[in-house]
Amino acid sequence: MIFSDQLNKNLLSAKVKSSADVNFMYFKKEMVVSGAKTNYLNINLKHQLCQITTILDASATGYNIKEISSVIGPHQEEFVFHLANGDINRLGDVSQAKVIFPELNTSRVESLPTIVNCVDNNSAYYTISSISIGELNQVNIKPFNDLVISPGVKYTIKLILNPTDEYLTYEDQSSVRINGKIWMRYNLGVDTSKINLDQNIVNENYHGNYYQWGRKTPVAKGTSSLVSNWDGSNNPPTTVWNNGTIDEPHKGSNDPCPNGFRVPTTAEFKHLISSVTSGEIGTWVNSPTNYGSAKVLKSKRNNSVNIIFPAQGWFGAKGNGMPYQSVGIDLRGNAGYYWTNEASALTTNLFKISENDLKAFTSSSNLSNRVVSYNIRCIAE
Numbered sequence: 001m002i003f004s005d006q007l008n009k010n011l012l013s014a015k016v017k018s019s020a021d022v023n024f025m026y027f028k029k030e031m032v033v034s035g036a037k038t039n040y041l042n043i044n045l046k047h048q049l050c051q052i053t054t055i056l057d058a059s060a061t062g063y064n065i066k067e068i069s070s071v072i073g074p075h076q077e078e079f080v081f082h083l084a085n086g087d088i089n090r091l092g093d094v095s096q097a098k099v100i101f102p103e104l105n106t107s108r109v110e111s112l113p114t115i116v117n118c119v120d121n122n123s124a125y126y127t128i129s130s131i132s133i134g135e136l137n138q139v140n141i142k143p144f145n146d147l148v149i150s151p152g153v154k155y156t157i158k159l160i161l162n163p164t165d166e167y168l169t170y171e172d173q174s175s176v177r178i179n180g181k182i183w184m185r186y187n188l189g190v191d192t193s194k195i196n197l198d199q200n201i202v203n204e205n206y207h208g209n210y211y212q213w214g215r216k217t218p219v220a221k222g223t224s225s226l227v228s229n230w231d232g233s234n235n236p237p238t239t240v241w242n243n244g245t246i247d248e249p250h251k252g253s254n255d256p257c258p259n260g261f262r263v264p265t266t267a268e269f270k271h272l273i274s275s276v277t278s279g280e281i282g283t284w285v286n287s288p289t290n291y292g293s294a295k296v297l298k299s300k301r302n303n304s305v306n307i308i309f310p311a312q313g314w315f316g317a318k319g320n321g322m323p324y325q326s327v328g329i330d331l332r333g334n335a336g337y338y339w340t341n342e343a344s345a346l347t348t349n350l351f352k353i354s355e356n357d358l359k360a361f362t363s364s365s366n367l368s369n370r371v372v373s374y375n376i377r378c379i380a381e
Helices: 266-274
Strands: 014-018 050-057 063-076 078-082 090-091 095-099 108-110 113-117 121-133 135-151 154-160 166-170 172-179 180-183 275-282 295-299 307-308 314-318 326-328 333-343 347-356 358-362
Touching: 050 063, 063 108, 063 113, 108 295, 135 154, 172 307, 180 266, 266 275, 266 333, 266 347, 266 358, 275 307, 307 333
Parallel strands: 050 154
Antiparallel strands: 014 078, 050 108, 050 113, 063 095, 063 121, 078 090, 121 135, 166 172, 172 180, 275 295, 295 307, 314 326, 333 347, 347 358
16 A cells, blocks of 8 residues: 555555556445444445456367467556546556466467456557467467457457368369468379279379470379380470469460469479478388378368378489480389479479478489479469
8 A cells, every 4th residue: 555645644645556467456435324224335346457368269270279478468567546536557668468378288278367457449459479289380470459448348359260271172173272372182194083082092093194394295194104105305495384483483385284273383392391291101112003102291270181192103214315215113102203393404393202201302413304204293373
């Protein structure tokens, strides 16, 4: 208790100074007390600060909230309250009140009530400094910048996280959206009438065609052990699959992908890698008849969404120069190689999967890189 005059302590000059992390309430009533009857005060305490409970619901993602750091503002850490008239003076620098979540590692978390020392305003904010949901980490998220709050009122902030990663039909193709990018769910050349994409299995029906870089016509079907339509001197211009730039690709004249899709860039494969967690199915054994192994890339934003890349192997080339001779199927069931639309004078860029590897990289400097035959997974234009 604070008094303006320590020698004359009275209610008119009494004040209370407190930190703003308490549930401070106040009641005042003027009445005439009678000795002839029972006197009732009918006390109705009124809150002088804000109380805000925050709820985050990530159930739709299928992942648990593992860590969260967030604040509500504006907030001042102290106040002085005048008992005589109920006036309040807020003290300290304008900052934020920390939101405490006592229980984590569930898909829905609820904070302890956060006391906010605020004035009437329509520009209060809630900021998430950092959050970890499943394997995804995000920082500096500002869901609200214009909250209307008033002292003495209790509020609940509820955030429902709805992922946009999903399965969809795009340009008549069964597709999947992962972190803003739309991919075909199967390799180019697959007969979609023979597969069920809702099952996490892979067999020979999931194996697509094999292509030489820059060509529109495949050199082998998914179950082939030998190539046809082979071009041992294949060396097309670097623009046939991308007549734009690396940063702004445009579908080239020889791009074999269907309408609305094109061969991906290296950056788009790297973006995919950063947006998923990686798992495997099948036995990763090199065999011409092993059609069952594949990489399962699961969305970090939606646990029920994934994209599967079969380990189809490749058709290599041999020789000391053009024209190169074809080599039969190799590494089927052990690895998968997928073309990007990027090539330089002697190199091409690839996306590779194996049991212990997942990467997008530049091939070695050799013209045979245009002759060997890999798979294609198309991305939306």
